[in-house]
Amino acid sequence: MIFIDPLFLFLFLPVTLIAFYLALLTRGRNEALLVIFTASIIFYAPYGISSVFLLLVALLVNFGVSNALLAMDDSNPYRRVLYGCGQGYNIASLCYFKYKIVTVLLGDNNDFLTDIAGVAIPAGISFYTFHQAAFLADAYVREKSVVEFFEGTRSLRSGFWAFCRYGAFVSFFPQLIIGPITYLHEFHPQVKSRKFISFDPLDIAVGLAFISIGMFKKVVIADNIAPTVDLVFGAAGAGAVMDPAHAWIGALSYMAQLYFDFSGYSDMALGLARMFGLRYPLNFYSPFNANGIL
CATH class of the missing domain: 1.20.58 (Methane Monooxygenase Hydroxylase; Chain G, domain 1)
Structure with missing residues (x-):
């Protein structure tokens, strides 16, 4: 789906706006951000089920690693290892899908080379990967907005809502395909403000x-x-x-x-x-x- 598509302009956008403001004014921030997250996945779905799956996996990996980094003490030697694994996942996904790096060590394995060359690049992978890499870096240094974002996420219910907020932040459909890459300290204060819960x-x-x-x-x-x-x-x-x-x-x-x-x-x-x-x-x-x- 693209912004100039009549289906987007005259159906998807109005329905999403109505659902968003109904949820915001009658339920609250979390429910409104859940609407944004759900709508963003629907917006992304025409690019392929496999692309949606990769996006959801990336969200789960980065959300889980960020949460674990904040839960660990700075003195824990595994904290840096975990951070490296999280960023390694982000870099590896870009190398495989975006840049299609093929090592010369593959030699004459032409079938594998053909498979790599035929991999479709998921739409927006650069934007949402760098988006999450920046978030992960902020979690590692315990940036104030990230710490506040994860406060009270020790229960299953609160963790679910935190993931929905995170999903809305990363996959928000206006920026999902072409950016801009934003930081949580630009997003979080806006959704926390009293002005956000009004029309x-x-x-x-x-x-x-x-x-x-x-x-x-x-x-x-x-x-x-x-x-x-x-x-x-x-x-x-x-x-x-x-x-x-x-x-x-x-x-x-x-x-x-x-x-x-x-x-x-x-x-x-x-x-x-x-x-x-x-x-x-x-x-x-x-x-x-x-x-x-x-």
């Missing part, structure tokens, strides 16, 4: 404005530049000789298409989060003005 029409208005701007960038600008890009790159791929003017047109068109595509989706993600009363950081802020990667 503010301004959040809906601002969210719709961001979504409209993002859709204009994506549908009107980026998608209308795409045919020019396809024409120039298709000709180059077919072996046609490109004169400098056409080469520059292709290169600049591609740059503009990529920019407005990412910028549009980023604006929509911010707008969707705002409709649920959450303010997420800008993750596509004037990249052409940047003087470095940070």
Whole structure:
């Protein structure tokens, strides 16, 4: 499912918003975040059952390791080992699914090489993996928000609600596929605040404005530049000789298409989060003005 899909805009989003605010105003924060978590899994389901399974496994592994790290004393020698195992799982999942690292030691085992090359990359795996890696690092150093987040999770019931909150934090559908990667200290204070358990029409208005701007960038600008890009790159791929003017047109068109595509989706993600009363950081802020990667 994508943000510009009519099914998303006119069915999934309205139903999720109604369910979220009904749960929030009649039940409370935990139930509202459970709605977000459940909706996010439904949003992700069209990308494949195997992708959903991998996401849920990653959530369980990182949640369990984080909880155990907080329960251990700093003097426990196994605490660092456990942290390394948790981050090792995150790194290994990226290496296998995203970067498809194949060691030269495999030699002539061509069947295995073929299997690796054919592995489908789960949508959003980079974002939700780095998201959880940052959370795990915060748990290891006992960051204040993470400690508060896990308080009172010693019973099965409280542990279930903590996992639902964690699932909503990591897999929140506006950021699941394209980011931004957020820290718990940016998310937790917002859901703890009194303002979160109220309905503010301004959040809906601002969210719709961001979504409209993002859709204009994506549908009107980026998608209308795409045919020019396809024409120039298709000709180059077919072996046609490109004169400098056409080469520059292709290169600049591609740059503009990529920019407005990412910028549009980023604006929509911010707008969707705002409709649920959450303010997420800008993750596509004037990249052409940047003087470095940070």
